[in-house]
Amino acid sequence: MTLISSGEFRMGTESPEAWQADGEGPVRRVRVHSFYIDTCAVTNRQFQDFVNATGYKTEAEKFGWSYVFHLFVPEKKRRRLSCRPLPGLEWWLGLEGAYWRHPEGPGSTVRKRLDHPVIHISWNDAVAYCRWAGKRLPTEAEWEYAARGGLEQKTYPWGDELAPGGKHRCNIWQGRFPVEDTGDDGYRGTAPAKSFRANGYGLYNVSGNVWEWCFDRFSPDFHVEGPRENPRGPETGESRLMKGGSYLCHHSYCNRYRVAARTANTPDTSTGNLGFRCVRDVDRDGCPD
Numbered sequence: 001m002t003l004i005s006s007g008e009f010r011m012g013t014e015s016p017e018a019w020q021a022d023g024e025g026p027v028r029r030v031r032v033h034s035f036y037i038d039t040c041a042v043t044n045r046q047f048q049d050f051v052n053a054t055g056y057k058t059e060a061e062k063f064g065w066s067y068v069f070h071l072f073v074p075e076k077k078r079r080r081l082s083c084r085p086l087p088g089l090e091w092w093l094g095l096e097g098a099y100w101r102h103p104e105g106p107g108s109t110v111r112k113r114l115d116h117p118v119i120h121i122s123w124n125d126a127v128a129y130c131r132w133a134g135k136r137l138p139t140e141a142e143w144e145y146a147a148r149g150g151l152e153q154k155t156y157p158w159g160d161e162l163a164p165g166g167k168h169r170c171n172i173w174q175g176r177f178p179v180e181d182t183g184d185d186g187y188r189g190t191a192p193a194k195s196f197r198a199n200g201y202g203l204y205n206v207s208g209n210v211w212e213w214c215f216d217r218f219s220p221d222f223h224v225e226g227p228r229e230n231p232r233g234p235e236t237g238e239s240r241l242m243k244g245g246s247y248l249c250h251h252s253y254c255n256r257y258r259v260a261a262r263t264a265n266t267p268d269t270s271t272g273n274l275g276f277r278c279v280r281d282v283d284r285d286g287c288p289d
Contacts, residue, residue, distance in 0.1 A: 001036040001280060002202045004146050008032075010153050011144055012223075013260035017155075023220030024260050027153070030141050033230050037138060037146050038277040040193035040204050041117035041212060042129065044110040047100060050129050059122045060099035060270040066120045067271040068095040069248060070178070072104045072189065081105060091178040092271070103272055116190045117210045117275040123240040123267035126213045126276040135278035137215040140262065141231050142279055143243050147206035147259050149199030155258050157199035157206050169196055170208035172257050173250035189247060190273075206244050207257045210275040214241040218264030239264035246273035 011030040018024040050056060060066035065082065070091045073083065077095075084094035097106040100120045103113075110116070121129075123137075130136045138146070149157050156162065158169050168185035175182040187195075194204050206212075216233025218241045223231065233241065241264050245257030256263055265274075 001278075002039050003036055003282070004032075004034065004142070004201060006032065006034040007145070009145050009148060011141060011260070013153070013155075013258070015155065015258075015260075017255060017258065019256070019261065021220060022256075022262050023223065024262060026224065028223070029228060030145075030231060031229050032139075032141050032145050034282045035138075035142055036280040036282060037142070037203065038135075038279070039198070039202050041210055041275045041277045042121075042126075043115055043193050044100065044118045045114040047118040047121075047129060048110075048114070050132050054132060056125075056128055056132075058099055058120065058125045058270065059268050060120045065094050065096045066098040067092045067269075068098050068104055069093075069189075069272055071181070072272065077105060077107070098272070099270070113190070115192045115194070117193050117205075119190065119210055119272050119275050120270040121213075121275050122270045123213045123265075125270070129276075130278050133278060135280045137213055137276060138279040139230070139232050140214045140216045140241050140243065143206075143212065143214050144259060146201055146203055147199065147244070149201045149203065151200065157203070157259060158197070170205065170257060171195065171247045172208040172245065173248055173253075177248070177250040177253045187247060191247070207259065208245050208249060209247055210244070210273050211242045211246045211263075211271075212244045213274070213276040214243055216241040218262075238266060240267045242274070248273050 008031040012027045014025045082096040086092040095105045102108050171187045171191040174184040181188045217237030218239040219234045222234040249257045
């Protein structure tokens, strides 16, 4: 983990690229208290340690299925297993037997991906891990403050240009979504949690790779008149907030790999591009509480 010292920053965006319905704006000055944050998303290895210690079963395991991107499911497997396309988003297949240990369903494994972010994790699963680890999920304000890495109102954690000098700085989709990912950034699917260059605060992959759960309930407008000191989101709401985008994000469809971007899902939802990272409070001695 790395210490993020208390400070004030300009949160949100009013860029023409912003998704207004998501409530990315207005830009407002927000102050957050000091906290520690994981430099990387929680990995398969870390989540495996949690499961081995507690016997925990994720919600995807209890439901018996999770959403997998269609290009990762061969036609033979589709015929053999229950496989339900998500209406309106048919590239998502509700695949029988998919969960964190078998991310593309039966026959797949994380054995060679232990250093990749764990996926198929619901908000409830992430909270259970945090409790075991003595940590918690970040608020949206904490996440965005840390993800900006000390930069002011930049589009990405490294600046305003997506690929400065022609070099990829994050794991997102290249090609024609959703039919072809060229993998020009080196990856189709998840990348190791410690990939590309860290931001100014030492955090890896806060843009792209996997969506990351935050503590806050989602609202498109609560923050317009909401608290400006260590905000924690509304007290009611069915969905929980997610930040950072994923390896499936593409400018033609979902350019939410921008730092200010936000979206949400129900707390029991799991998909093949959804993970999390943790934070921990700071006590009076400056150590993790």
